[in-house]
Amino acid sequence: MTGRAVVTGVGHYLPERIVPNSEFEATLDTSDEWIRARSGIERRHFAAEGETTSQLAANAARAALADAGLDPDDIDAIVVATSTADLTFPSAATMVQSALGMTRGFAFDVQAVCAGFVYALSNANALIVSGQADRVLVIGAETFSRIMDWTDRSTCVLFGDGAGALVLEKQDGAGTAQDRGILSVDLNSDGRYKDLLYVDGGVSTHTTGHLRMQGNQVFRHAVEKLAKTAESALDKAGLGSADVDWIVPHQANIRIIQGTAKKMGLPMDKVVVTVQDHGNTSAASIPLALSVGKARGQIKQGDLVVTEAIGGGLAWGAVVLRW
Template identity: 55%
Template sequence: MNIRSVIRGVGAYLPERVLSNDELSKTVDTSDEWIRQRTGIARRHIAAANETTTDLACSAALRALEHAGISVDEIDLVILATTTPDNTFPATATRVQARLGITAGPAFDIQAVCTGFIYALTQADNMIRLGQAKCALVIGAEIYSRILDWEDRGTCVLFGDGAGAVVLKAENGNGAEAGRGVLSTTLGADGRYYDSLYVDGGPATTGTAGFVRMQGKEVFKHAVERMSSLVAGLLEDQGLTTDDLNWLVPHQANVRIINKVGEKLNVPPEKVIISVEEHANTSAATIPLAMNHAVERQLFKPGDLLGLTAMGGGFTWGAALIRW
């Protein structure tokens, strides 16, 4: 039997508090015009003091389950991509599992920064194909506001808090829905660029959470090249071209990177999903947030080909082709 993992539902959650560019400009040397021109970001959501990554993840997961019409009793795998776990251990995914009332299968975190959701999706897809799971919750959830230096305008304007989730279910690829689902994925990393985007803390170094530090020009250059070449490579492997791509769903780092990736792939702007204006860079949560953005607007049609792509600290990178 040809088993394929199909996306059955998508969900998202953004914290109630909204921090606009104008409000941010009152505490750091910046302006709405400066931020919009360089990033395309208008606002970001900030988690409440008593909100945890678990809270955000569960809210997004419940919405994904509702959209899928699937009960928690069917879930037998929970993978949470996050850079901001509730605790050093156990994995935040286990807390999400317990709170949702899921009692079957494994639950674990994946840490690949902005590529985290693609890493998690790939792992879930592989486990489903191997018969190790039948129905998975794949979540990206972050509270970056807790690891930002709010006096560093080079980073604090870029990030926000949020969560997105998808429900992946095993389907017979030879049946009525033949062709649907995750077609292929690819992952990579190069630790030589570790210091280009990192957090200057951790339990084994400073004993503190630390703050995000970034070499912006280095990240920009590598992000554009990696994110575009990954999608092109996956399409070629499938005997497809960018003309076959209905939607490009890139990591929502900033609009300049997104536009450059689209240009390198020759994907028309109207086929590129952009949601960064509303929530800024939410790291592992941006791709499912962008997918939810598209689903809410009924953009994805059955049979559409989606190209997901991301690059994050490490450097890490990954991409996926999905038939909707």
């Protein structure tokens, strides 16, 4: 028998404030039509004043625990993927642990920007497969609205806030590609491309900073690298594109999503798309899309799901799992 990290619960949380594209027209040289045409985004959610990333994460975690029928103290570990933690330290994950009233186990953050949730899934899978944990709560949560330059129409209209969470539980499998759970992971990074997507500030530079992006260059790298990492992860699992039931990609831009699906030879009706409603929520986008995809009745038990993401670093990767 082979130990597998199986999804047993999923949930998400979005802030109450919904910001349609039209809201930007009063302060920027932009329009709803311009934003939709270039990104596919129609609206996004922004956190309220004083509403933090860890609060969004805790709400998503509660939803995932309820879906799994578990209590917080049934969890051995919490892994939070975020680039917008409440404080420099301690980790957002320990704040979630406290908010849930969880008095056992351990918690830590993973930072790989938009690829963060893929990296967090990989870490959680390793904890389970190695026997260090039996149940891990994996969360992606962001408040990117806090790092936007509201004068830069090329970036500030693209991002939103939110959180999504999965419960992963150790279950025995036969060691084949038909097992439920995480079947393979492919992770990559290349620091030479740091200047394509970054925040121009941080603790050691004594500045807060704003998000900066060379959109055309990021787009070019994204389609190529996302298709390649997804295919590599499928190959590691002994599977191919024809076996895929759903791609659940990082929700950054509809043209990147379409381009990646085309490069993989898969139709868009096999892709879970939420970018129109959430914008780019960075590390939160994949778990948000998984939760919404399940709620819509798209993702069902036994389906083969491929998640893939790319973000600042550049960092990118993919996870193949059977739901």
